[in-house]
Amino acid sequence: MKFAVLQFPGSNCDQDCVHVLQNVLGHPTRLLWHKESVLGDVDAVLVPGGFSYGDYLRTGSIARFSPVMQAVKEFADQGGLVLGICNGFQILCEAGLLPGALIRNRSLQFRCEHVYLKVATQDSPFTQAIPEGKLLRIPIAHGEGNYFCDAATLEELEAKDQILFQYADRDGDVTDHANPNGSLKNIAGICNTARNVAGMMPHPERAAEPALNEDDGRLIFESLIAGLNPAPAPA
C-alpha cells in the first residue's frame, strides 16, 4: 500500500504518521508538501495533526485553500481513502469533505490525555479490522475538539451510520462524564456518506507501538490496509 501524508506549514504529527505507516507497519509512505497540486501514485491520504498555518483565523480554515487540498478533494471524489487526524479532521470539515465543525473544548483548555473509544460501527474502511466490542485506548491532544453540527446533520450521521468513534468510560458506556471536550453525542470520529473519508480527534499514530506501551491505534491503520489489500492478512 502506498500512503501520502500531507505536510502543511505548522503540521507537527506528520513525521509520527510516516513513522507508524512506514517503520512500524512497513508500507511506503511519503510526505506531500502543501504547495503540490498532484498527489501522484497513492492508495490513501493522511491529513495529520498540528497547527496548519498556525491555526490563524480558525483551525483548519486556511489549509483548505492550499493546492494540495484541491487535489485531495478530487482524490476523495473518486473514492480515494482519506483519514484526517486531529487538525486533519478540522481541515476536512473546513474543506467540506466531512459535515460539522470542531469548536473550542467546553473546558476552554487544551486537553492531552488518554481516552477510551467505543467503536460505533465496524462498517467502514477505518474500523473493519477492529474486533467486535473492542474498546480502544488512545490519546487526545487538542484545544478545539468539540464536535458540533446542526440537528438535521446529526440525524443524518446517525441514520447513515457515519459515527465511527465515541468517547466512553472504561466499561464502554458513552456518558457525559467520559466526554473530554463537549462533543455532541461524544463524537470522536465520523466518516462521510460514501464512507471513504474519515476524521477523528484522537491520535492513533501515538498508540501504535508496544514500545510506547500501547498499540490500540494500530487497529485503525490495519483496517485501512486491510481495505486496500485484495487479500487481507489475518489480524
Place this chain on the structure above:
Amino acid sequence: MYPAPAITPELIAEHGLTPEEYERIQEIVGREPNFTELGIFSVMWSEHCSYKNTRALLKGFPVESPRVLVGAGEENAGILDIGDDLAISFKIESHNHPSAVEPFQGAATGVGGIIRDIFTMGARPVCAINSLRFGELDNSEVRRLFRGVVSGIAHYGNCFGIPTVAGEVYFDKSYEGNPLVNAFALGVLRHDQIARGAAKGVGNPVFYVGPATGRDGLAGAAFASQDLTEESAEQQRSAVQVGDPFMEKLCMEACLELLATGAVAGIQDMGAAGLTCSTCETAARGGTGIEIDLAKVPQRSPGMTPYEILLSESQERMLIIVHKGREEEVKRIFDKWDLPWAEVGKVTDDGMMVVKNHGEVVATVPAAKLADEAPLYHRDSKEPEYLQKTRALQLADVPALAKPEAALAKLLGWPSIASKNWVYRQYDHMVRAGTAINPGSDAAVIRVKADSYPPLPIDEPQDDIPDKYLAMSVDCNGVQVYLDPYEGSKATVAEAARNLVCSGARPLGATDNLNFGNPHNPELFWQLKESVRGLAEACEAFGTPVTGGNVSLYNQNPAGAIDPTPTVGMVGLVEKPEHITSQWFKDEGDAILLLGQAVESDDPLLGLGGSALLQVEHGRKEGTPPPCDLAKEKTLHDALLGLIETGVVKSAHDCAEGGLAVALAECAISELTARQTPRLTGAEIDLSKAECERLDALLYGEAHGRVIITTSEAEAGAAVDRAKLLGVPSARIGTVTGSDTLDVKAGDNSLSWNLSDLHDVWWNTIARVMDKK
C-alpha cells in the same frame, strides 16, 4: 536623523549603569558614547547578558566530562555525547520578570527562547520541561498568573509541536507577585551537525531571517535585571515580547534545512538584547568584526529609531552568516518556508561592531570588549539574620500529632505535593510519538528515533541510527534552600539525579537556573554563594557537569525576596528500553523494599526540619533541613541502577516532600489508565523495625537518600541482599495487595487509608481551586 537625547547622569542611571561603568564605556569607545551606544552597553552589561555579579561564582561549577562536546558558556547551549556519534543539547532559562507582568506571553516567549537556543546549536528540539513557582492559590492574582503561565507554555509548546514531558510546580508565599518560570528544552543531533555562533570568514554576508522587528520587548534583558516594583506592570509591559510559535516552527525547519546544505558559517538566535547581542557575540566568538545596516532590517512599524531596532526583542528571529557565494541557498530555503529574510551586512576584519542606518554610522563599538569585558563584581556577603531564628527550632519541641494518619490527606492535598495533572493535561506531552513515561512519574523518559535528528544533506544516504532513551527531571526544594542554602542545594542536585536513576537512567549532565534576589543585598548574595557551592559539590559527586544555564537575580518586590531557588534540570541516558521504570506499584503480591534508612538512626527527628509536615500541620517554615550525604546518595544511585539493570525492579519511587507516607501513597494511586480512570493498587506495610518513637517523623520526615522499589516476591530476598552488598541499608517493608487501602503497621500503631479518598484529594485539589466557577 532622529533627535537623540543628550547623555546625562540621569539617562545613564535609567539605563541601569553606574558612573563607574559609564567611565569604563568611555574608555572602551575612546570618547563619549552616543545614545544608541549607551543602549547597547546597557543591555549587554545587564546581569541577564553579562553575569557581572555571578561570573566569578559560576567558575566553581564542574564543567568537564568525557561526554562534553560543547561546554558551559562556549555557545548558546552545551552539548553532550550520547554514543553512536549522536549528541544532545539542552539548557534551562528563566522568563520570570516578563511572566510577572504578562503571564501568557511572558511564559510563551520563555519557551520560544529556549527552543531557539537549542536549534541554534544545530539540534532538533525534541522535548521541553519546566519549573514553576507561584504564591499561594487562595490569592486570585496568583491564580491569574498561574493560569496565564500554564496556558502560555501550552500555547507555545503545543503549536510548535514539542512535547512538554515533565516539570514541577511549587506554591509559597515568597513567590507572590514574583512567579518563577524556568523553561528547559532538549534537542538531538549528530556529532558533525554542531553549529557555531561565530562570525567566521571576512567578507561573508550576514543574513537576518524571521519575522520583522517591532517595538515589542524593548530592552527586555535590562528590565529583567531590576527589582519588580508596583509600577512594573504598567510601565514595562512593552518590555514583554509577543510570541508566535508557528513562525518559530517554520524558522526552525528552515534553519535545520539550511544547516544541512553546509552554506552556513555561523548562526545565532536573537534572544535577549536581540540584534545587538547576536551581532557583537558572533563577532567576538569569531575574532572578527561585523557591519550591519539597520535600513535593511525588516521592520514592522514605521519610523523606528536605530536604538529601537537594535534593542528590540521581537521573537523568532535569527542571524545567519553565510559562506560567500552561497546566498542563493538561503533565499531558496526561506522562500520555500515563506519566511522573510534580508542580507543586512558582512563580516569584517577590524574587530568592530559597526551599525549603520541608511549608510550613516550610528554606532561603533569594539565587539569583543562589549561582549567579553563586562564589569565583574565580587559582591559582599553575610549570613542572613533570619537563619538564627529558623535554626533555633528544636525538633523535639514540635508537638507530636494526636492523629498522625490525618496528615497524609492534608499533605497530598497541599498544592505543592498534589498531582499537577491540571497543568500537564494542558500540555501536549505525546507529540513526536516518543514519550515512554508520561508526566506524573519521577522523571519523564522519551524515545529518540532516527527521524528526530536534523536532516542530512539531500545527496547523502540516510544513516542507520539506533533508538535512544533519555530521561529528564527538573527539581528544587526552595524551602530547604532557604533554610540552608548549601545543604538544600546539594539535596536539589541529589533529588534530580535520584529521579533519573529511579526511572532507569544514568545521569549525564545538568543545567541550572539560579533564581535569587537582589545581589546588592549581602544576605541574599550569601544565599547565592552558598547555593552555588552546594550545587558545584553535588554535580561533582554525581559526575554530572553543568553544561550551561541561566541566572535570574532581582526576584523580589517590595514585600521581599523569593526563597532562593536554584532549579536543576538533569538529563540521563537509559541504556536499554527494558530498564525504563515508573513509580507506581505493578502487580498484586509484589514485594515492597525500602532502599536507604527509614529514619536517620542517630537522630530520628532529623527529617522533620524544613519538612512539608512542619509547614502544613504546624505552619512553620523553620528548622534545619536534613544534611545531604553525597557519598551515601551516590552509593544508593549506583546500587539502584545495578538492580534495575539486572531486571528485578518493577517500580521505583524516591521519597521527597511528605516523606515515606506520601511516597507510598503515590506508588499506590498515581497510575493513570485513561482520563478519570486511575488504577489504585493498595499495599500492606510494616515499619515496626524502624527505630523511631515519633510516628510523624517516621511517616513524614524527609531524610534524603530513600527509594521505594518493588520486585516480584521470588526476587525480593536476593534484591535486599544485593543492595546491602552494594552498601545500601535495605529492607523488605511490605507487599502490594492491589486492594483499595494502604495499611501501615508501625509498632503498636495500625493505620489504614482509603485509596479512593487519598486519590481524590491528591488528584483534584488544584483543579478544584482553579476551575471554581
